[in-house]
Amino acid sequence: MQAEFHLHSESATPEGAPGTHRPGGRTARNREAVLDAALATLAEVGYADTCVQDIATRAGVAPSTIYRRWGNRDGIILDLALTLVAEPVAALPDTGDLETDLAALAHAIVEVMQSPRIGLVQSILFAAAVQTPTARQTLNTIITRRVEDTKGIAERAVARGELPADTDPARVINTLAAPIYHRWFITGETPDTDDLTRFAKVATLAARHGLLS
Incomplete structure (x- = not known):
């Protein structure tokens, strides 16, 4: 069974985080899908075994979309971490x-x-x-x-x-x-x-x- 996690679209976007240069519309939806997929993949396989291809497949986007906006896996995880930290506790x-x-x-x-x-x-x-x-x-x-x-x-x-x-x-x-x-x-x-x-x-x-x- 796949773990399901969802980030809320109203959550603050950390200033300067990777993949945030075109907010709104399809870009915003893709970003949320990628971060959701990264969180679920991390939960299932851990840091070392999380890869761009698996995140892309889970998010329903092309790997090139991830490489273009985040650079690599670590760029996604940094964006994910900063997005979660930005959520008010x-x-x-x-x-x-x-x-x-x-x-x-x-x-x-x-x-x-x-x-x-x-x-x-x-x-x-x-x-x-x-x-x-x-x-x-x-x-x-x-x-x-x-x-x-x-x-x-x-x-x-x-x-x-x-x-x-x-x-x-x-x-x-x-x-x-x-x-x-x-x-x-x-x-x-x-x-x-x-x-x-x-x-x-x-x-x-x-x-x-x-x-x-």
């Missing part, structure tokens, strides 16, 4: 307290990792990144994008005077997320609520003590 928490906000963000990260689309793609890229530089680069791109999208939590804490002025907001988010990813991908555990609360407290204390400047 939830509004950034804003309770007026950094630790509380980080705990809420930690729960949101786990929810994303459990999702059948971006969670699946991240898991596949993590597995492939050990041996494949292009997979590592794509993984780094989507993680960097996620950090950029969520570092406003720490920026607000700096603005409130809760953190030192020279705090690096990206380091705050990375300090929170690192043990979550370690549990998920290295030890194979799903962090529970106590874990996520602890990770948020550690990141908050480190930031407040000037260790994340």
Whole structure:
């Protein structure tokens, strides 16, 4: 049985992503079909065995269409990853307290990792990144994008005077997320609520003590 995944056409298109130079009409439909096909193929056979021919067949387009717009398989996967990352997950928490906000963000990260689309793609890229530089680069791109999208939590804490002025907001988010990813991908555990609360407290204390400047 073939896995079925569908990207929504209303999802934001990442600026500068491969294959997005002629939005609208048939081009938009072809792009969505190709990304759907890439996601389903990744789910079935993994990163290493995903190829342009299989994606093209599944999407009902000519391989030349893919080569012309994405260049190669990795261009498709990058576009897919950035499209999924561009989908809003939830509004950034804003309770007026950094630790509380980080705990809420930690729960949101786990929810994303459990999702059948971006969670699946991240898991596949993590597995492939050990041996494949292009997979590592794509993984780094989507993680960097996620950090950029969520570092406003720490920026607000700096603005409130809760953190030192020279705090690096990206380091705050990375300090929170690192043990979550370690549990998920290295030890194979799903962090529970106590874990996520602890990770948020550690990141908050480190930031407040000037260790994340």
